[in-house]
Amino acid sequence: MGRSSKDKRDIYYRLAKEEGWRARSAFKLLQLDEEFCLFKGVQRAVDLCAAPGSWSQVLSRKLKKDDEKGTDVKIVAVDLQAMAPLPGVTQIQGDITKLSTAHEIIRHFEGHPADLVVCDGAPDVTxxxxxxxYIQAQLLLAALNITTHVLKTGGTFVAKIFRGKDITLLYSQLKIFFPSVTCAKPxxxxxxxIEAFVVCQGYSPPEGYVPNMSNPLLDHSYDVDFNQLEGPNRVIVPFLACGDLSAYDSDMTYPLQLDPNKAYQYLPPTQPPISPPYQQACHLRKNNLLSKEGLTSSCADEPKPSTKPPTSLKVPVEEVPSHQKEDVEDAH
Amino acid sequence: METILLAGPVTALEFVGEDILLSGEGPYLTVNQLDSPACHVSRRVLARHHIHGIRLAPQQVLAPVKTELAVFGGKELQVLELRSYQEERSVLQDLSPLRELKDWIWDVCWLKHFLPNTSTCQGLLAVALAHNSVLLIDPVAGREIQEVHCEEKCILYSALFVGHEWDHLVLVSGTVFNQLILWRPGNCGLKNEEGRARAEKRIEGHHGVIFGLAYQSDCGFLASASDDRSVRLWKVGDLTVDETFWKPSIESCYQPMCLHILYGHQARVWAIRFLADKLLSIGEDGACLLWDCHHGKVLQKLEGHRGKGIRALAVRQALEGVHWVATGGADGGIRQWRIDREEKDHVEVETKDKWLIRLQFDGHGSPKIVRLADRGRQMLVMTDMGSIYSSILGAPGEVNSWQLLTEDPDFQSYSILELSSNLDMSGASHMQAEYCAVGSICGRVKVFSLSHPDVVEELKKAKGKIHNLCWGPCLDHSRMLFVSASDGQVYCWQVLDTLKNTPLKVFQCGILLLPSCRQRWLTGVRYLPERNMWVCGDRRGSVLLYNDMRNDAVLGTFEAISFLFGLHGKQGVTSVEVWDGQVYSSGRDGCFRILSVRDMPEGGPIFEVLRVLRLGPSMEWIERLLFQAPGLEWGKGPLVMGFHSTDFILWDFVAKETLLTVPCGGGHRSWTYSCSMASGSLVQDSFAYIKQGAVYMYHGTRFNPGSSHQAVTKAGLHGSKITCLCHLGCVAAAGEAVDILVTSSEDTTISVLSLQPSRGQISPLASLTDHISSVRALAKIHPGKTVPANQHPETLSSLFVSAGGRAELHSYRVTIGWDGRRKALTCQVVHLAMHRLDEHWDRKKNRHKTIKMDPETRYMCLAVVEAGDCKGDGVIVVAACSDGAVRAFSLQEEQRRLVLLWESFYHQRCVLCVAVFSQCWDTHCRQMFLCSGATDGNIAIWDISESATKEENEDSSAPQWLTPSLLVSAHQCGVNCLDVGETEVPGQYLVLSGSDDNSLHVCLVDISNRMAPLQLLRTFSVVSAHAAPITGARWLTPHFLVSASVDQRVVLWSVREASLSWQEACLSHVADVSSLEIWQKEDGDKTVLSVCGQGLQVLQLGSILQDISCLKS
Structure with a gap:
């Protein structure tokens, strides 16, 4: 398969490169905004699990544009790993389960709470x-926990979810903090x-709720009355498909030449992957240095871990678990 | 709804004693009795979670087995007792009610000793939870005694307890931040000011999250497996006893040492276990590696699971004899591997029973040809000086003196030598002689028997150079020699057994003529007794059929009565075989083919290919197929011999595993292989080849797959997600109705499966590997009224179509029967036809005027309808395509053709699903309708009746009549599934759809007025029918339907007065549900449902049956 084959299969991957977004997920936030007007009146926004930074890019372009002077708008991006700097976005390299991170966010907002918290984080999958x-749910709950420390009453929280077998448990938990929870699919x-997004509006914590980070928020359990495992009563939030129908279809295979008047040109990704965990292993594999069994001892040479990072990395797409493809591709 | 069967990833394995292997699949625990596979016991022990671990209590009684087990998965924990007596079914008994904890469980540990402030501690459990806390519980009393949190409270991906005493208990946590944290929940552990346990040691080094952990107390090794695809081995000493490890004062200087970084897996590493001082690791690449911990080398690579990923690993460490390892795959299969206990380093070339050595050769000239005779006990070598030497093989690497058999200067520098096999056609080995034939450059051929090589018979000189010699055994224990001379002439000689020291009886029979081409000689020949014909393969890649020439008195020339020219490509056919009435051919195109001879109404018998079998990247060069060996028969399918890169490989096609790899350097001009039964469960392999003028020989024994401890405890289904499942029908097997299913998968294969509901067993019958990309859809062609249903309950013949990525479409006919003699189902598959869009485009005229068909197009769904009366056996296949098209094809079984009829880009968006229905007005008129759904939530309904009359021409663009009769905006986004149901009113149909937006939608359409356009009468829907995308929805009756979703619920709905109401739901244990299939049981009116995704689950509908019958009455 040539380098253009992903361009054929994934129109948004191609468009992201053309429009200079760091990942195709930028379009998801843009389309969520089309439906929910997420950015209206937003002065302070937080992007949790921000790397590689495409949502921060969207926040920066949209909020700064709306606010002509651009002085009052503050955007904070939080991630464990460092990412390439973005104009107008303050980066915090920190853990979203730590109280200190919440304090740092508030400090950047000069003591004011955030109007909008977004989280497009996906965990390493098994x-x-x-x-x-389960791990995705825990990530969302960690994001929700820090959100309760930094979000203003009436604020909005947007996060990625996996619509799996226990999704109603997450819905019931979000409903405690937000009167309006919608499952949106750009x-x-x-x-x-199976990816979708929860758009939680009108933050209003239960009376007497004190944000607490000393213990993790644990997910709910099934309930015999309101949220049943196999019964008819389940907490299912409304679903909304976002984005104009005239927009490109992410499932459709488009020819490489979209515009008859403009020849297709391959573009490299805007942001190459930031040292993925498999970097060393790929380097060894590429140079045939992985340990092998063999009858002769010459075949079983021990690989010598190289300290030099490989110059280029190519990971076959087939290695990515199917339902996770999109997220991994995002990172590229 | 009651579960009949669940097949999915095996996520837990544990040995109990010598004869029991416990496995966890979904929430079901299975007791596999290894000595009597028929008596396995399976029970659901968890409610909604998959089993991730099984821990045996330290006190066990092994004869008879009586042991306590803690079984956990997700947040659930169950304690059971397992009792097993020999030759009786095991019993699993609950010792506690099922407990659901508040957090995810990563490890459970049985504790041995008392807690100071409790009276008793028998049977206490320590449980490691996912936010790095440990819970001490009394499972039987259902009491939580204590919970200890670690100060580092991040999420864990793995955890491992070390020790069995609470005070000294150690938890090794593998964190999301790529660290190992060692801490002690018991009283010995340090606490911080908040009362949380200190994270006493942190081990860093991995670049990814930690998926697996293992500890070996004797060596003091700790191992960790990670997302970074490495396994790291750390020296930590004895964690529970040695207090110096934990001393905080020397924390900075006592950092555990990393002994080895083990990179060997091609993908992520999931789990590890120690086996004595060796380490086993399993990973996403489907391999299990055995590592030498001292040198950090791979000792053995165990491969055999389908697709990607081994999920579970168990070891049975034996004090003497062999160790056993069990692996459980994401494919649902369980395999056992024997690990030889070897005192010597395994990696060395020479071990007692395995060696690869260069043989001493002191004969005249340089060896050119090598052959093994007498079951690998004798070796024949021909040199470039025209000499033939023989030697009896003795002890490892030892060659008794080379004995010169014959020498002839005419055979210098160029010669051909071939041995006849002493196996006859039935596979039985006879005490008959093996014969040797040699050919020269000038056309001379000499034949002699190996038992008395001094009696040499020279054949009549052939014209020109002898290109090749082939032996073909006959039914009557005689044999034919085929001498391939110049100009494609093959001289046939019959060689009969004779008494000692009398001249050989040799008769000339006739001459076969090969088709004209450059490299025109024979490479393989076999007798086909059913037809009294000969099957041949040639160097040009053709497979040919000849009439028997033995009784031809005039020595005429025979031309092939049927041949498939260049079938195996220019690299040629390497062998032909006849086995069980079928013809097999192998070639250097990386394929072997199954062929049959069919009588044509006009023009006699012809060859046709039933199937092409590809071995994939594991072997590019197939040399020979082996169906039998002296004293050995493996029955189900061939062993394949070939070369891959620099290795000779013996591959078991049925078990999909490599039996033998010899690093010989690659494809050799002269090589020979022989195998025979060595002893009990061992098979002896001999392989010899010539490399740079020297003779090399490999000799080794391996475990016979057919012996008592079966290597494959349970066969796997698919290596990745199952995308579609289709019920083909039923066959009667030994009085029981067995369901035949076919499944397609993202692993690019299609499986034909048999489902025995009474035994709760599903077993693969055939695997079809023709697709080059992921297979997404299947559709069965319902037998029309012309085929009387159920005529032969013991055989089932069914036609189906499959489609998937790269715009590829295939069609097959499968015939399943019951072989009473072997007590097994037989499965014959005929690959009828295929169609690829890019090939279609390449054949088009004026193609420069059109845009090239994009081969990246994926076919998303298929529907099939019989074209009916108009054009005989025509079948219309409709495909939903990712490039926005709906395409219709015509399938002609007789001509074995799939032809594109038309395509319409009406939707302009990815079309996700299609369904068809037809209305018969009278015997001459059938109206066909198509429903198609796209990613915008729209459903189009088309009248496609005219497809049947459409002429096949080059223009596949949408014909004039092709516009939808109706467009329904049913959903907000993607329509994932469609089903059309009949109503009680003739001409009225219910179109059911399920969508990504969680909703179900029904439209009632009326087609009863043939002159008027199709009418939409009513629509109704349920908005939040499921909590996740609906991927399957089917009508049971006009009043009941079932839906299945990625939220893993299967829901039964009733339809009344234009509304749907919830009736019943069932949690399915199959993740990522992709489709739903329903069928009626033949022996009653029970309905069976099946969902597939990451595995498959079969459910039986019970309670609604009365409701349905009520409604009927």
Whole structure:
């Protein structure tokens, strides 16, 4: 498969490169905004699990544009790993489960709470759906926990979810903090992907709720009355498909030449992947240095871990677990 | 709804004693009795979670087995007792009610000793939870005694307890931040000011999250497996006893040492276990590696699971004899591997029973040809000086003196030598002689028997150079020699057994003529007794069929009565075989093919290819197929011999595993292989080849797959997600109705499966590997009224179509029967036809005027309808395509053709699903309708009746009549599934759709007026029918339907007065549900449902049956 084959299969991947977005997920936030007007009146926004930074890019372009002077708008991006700097975005390299991170965000907002918190984070996956769904839920709850420290009453929280078997448990938890919870699917998110987004509006914590980070928020359990495992009563939030129908279809295979008057040209990704965990392993594999069994001892040479980072990395797409493809591709 | 069967990833394995292997699949725990596979016991032990671990209590009684087990997965924990007596079914008994904890469980540990402030501690459990806390519980009393949190409270991806005493208990946590944290929840552990346990040691080094952990107390090794694809081995000493490790004062200087960084897996590493001082690791690449911990080398690579990923690993460490390892795959399969206990380093070339050595050769000239005879006990070598030497092989690497058999200067520098096999057609080995034939450059051929090589018979000189010699055994224990001379002439000689020291009886029979081409000689020949014909393969890649020439008195020339020219490509056919009435051919195109001879109404018998079998990247060069060996028969399918890169490989096609790899350097001009039964469960392999003028020989024994401890405890289904499942029908097997299913998968294969509901077993019958990309859709062609249903309950013949990525479409006919003699189902698959869009485009005229068909197009869904009366056996296949098209094809079984009829880009968006229905007005008129749904939530309904009359021409663009009769905006986004149901009113149909927006939608359409356009009578829907995308929805009756979703609920709905109401739901244990299939049981009116995704689950509908019958009455 040539380098253009991903361009053929994924129209938004191509458009992201053309428009200079760091990942195709930028379109998801743009389309969520089309439906929910997320950015209206927003002065202070937080992007949790921000790397590689495409949502921060969107926040920066949209909020700064709306606010002509651009002086009052503050955007904070939080991630464990460092990412390439973005104009108008303050980066915090920190852990969203730490109280200190929450304090740092508030400090950047000069003591004011945030109007909008977004989180497009996805965990490292194991390919076992139950484990992956659980860990994704924990990531969302960690994001929700820090959100309760930094979000203003009436504020909005947007986060990625996996619509799996226990999604109603997350819905019931979000409903405690937000009167309006919607499950939204932007048209740029593939139909085949279990990914969707919760748009939680009008933050209003229960009376007497004190934000607390000393213990993690644990997910809910099934309930015999209101949220049943196998019964008819389940907490299912309304669903809304976002984005104009005239927008490109993320599932459709488009020819490389979209515009008859403009020849297709391959563009390299805007942001190459930031040292992925498999970097060393790929380097060894590429140079045939992985340990092998063999009858002769010459075949079983021990690989010598190289300290030099490889110059280029190419990871075959087939290695990515199916439901996770989109997220990994995002990172590229 | 009651579960009949669940097949999915095996996520937990544990050995109990010598004969029991416990496995966890979904929430089901299975007791596999290894000595009597028929008596396995399976029970659901968890409610909604998959089993991720099984821990045996330290006190066990092994004869008879009686042990306590803690089984956990997700947040659930269950304690059971397992009792097993020999030759009886095991019993699993609950010792506690099922507990649901508040957090995810990563490890459970049985504790041995008392807690100081409790009276008793028998059977207490320590449980490691996902936010790095440890819970001490009394499972039987259902009491939580204590919970200890670690100060580092991040999420864990793995955890491992070390020790069995609470005070000294150690938890090793593998964190999301790529660290190992060692801390002690018990009283010995340090606490911080908040009362949380200190994270006493942190081990860093991995670049990814930690998926697996293992500890070996004897060596003091700790191992960790990670997302960074490495396994790291750390020296930590004895964690529970040695207090110096924990001393905080020397924390900075006592940092555990990393002994080895083990990179060997091609993808992520999931789990690890120690086996004595060796380490086993399993990963996403489907391999299990055995590592030498001292040198950090791979000792053995165990491969055999389908697709990607081994999920579970268990070891049975034996004090003496062999160790056993069990692996459980994401494919749902369980395999066992024997690990030889070897005192010597395994990596060395020479071990007692395995060696690869250069043989001493002191004969005249340089060896050119090598052959093994007498079951690998004798070796024949021909040199460039025209000499033939023989030697009896003795002890490892030892060659008794080379004995010169014959020498002839005419055979210098160029010669051909071939041995006849002493196996006859039935596979039985006879005490008959093996014969040797040699050919020269000038056309001379000499034949002699190996038992008395001094009696040499010279054949009549052939014209020109002898290109090749082939032996073909006959039914009557005689054999034919085929001498391939110049100009494609093959001289046939019959060689009969004779008494000692009398001249050989050799008769000339006739001459076969090969088709004209450059490299025109024979490479393989076999007798086909059913037809009294000969099957041949040639160097040009053709497979040919000849009439028997033995009784031809006039020595005439025979031309092939049927041949497939260049079937195996220019690299040629390497062998032909006849086995079980079928013809097999192998070639250097990386394929072997199954062929049959079919009688044509006009023009006699012809060859046709039933199937092409590709071995994939594991072997590019197939040399030979082996169906039998002296004393050995493996029955189900061939062993494949070939070369891959620099290795000779013996591959078990049925078990999909490599039996033998010899690093010989690559494809050799002269090589020979022989295998035979060595002893009990061992098979002896001999492989010899010539490299740079020297003779090399490999000799080794391996475990016979057919012996008592089966290597494959349970066969796997698919290596990745199952995308579609289709019920083909039922066959009667030993009085029981067995369901035949076909499944397609993202692993690019299609499986034909048999489902025995009474045994709760599903087993693969055939695997079809023709697709080059992921297979997404299947559709069965319902037998029309012309085929009487159920005529032969013991055989089932069914036609189906499959489609997937790269715009590829295939069609097959499968015939399933019951072989009473072997007590097994037989499965014959005929690959009828294929169609690829890019090939279609390449054939088009005026193609420069059109845009090239994009081969990246994916076919998303298929629907099939019989074209009916108009054009005989025509079948219309409709495909939903990702490039926005709906395409219709015509399938002609007789001509074995799939032809594109038309395509319409009406939707302009990715079309996700299609469904068809037809209305018969009278015997001459059938109206066909198509429903198609796209990613915008719209459903179009088309009248496609005219497709049947459409002429096949080059223009596939949408014909004039092709516009939808109706467009329904049913959903907000993607329509994932469609089903059309009949109503009680003739001409009225219910179109059911399920969508990504969680909703179900029904439209009632009326087609009863043939002159008027189709009418939409009513629509109704349920908005939040599920909590996640609906991927399957089917009508049971006009009043009941079932839906399945990625939220893993299967829901039964009733339809009344234009509304849907919830009836019943069931949690499915199959993740990522992709489709739903329903069928009626033949022996009653029960309905069976099946969902597939990451595995498959079969459910039986019970309670609504009365409701349905009520409604009927």
């Amino acid at each position: 390919g076992l759906h139950d484990v992956d769904e 048209r740029s998110s593939r139909n085949s992907s």
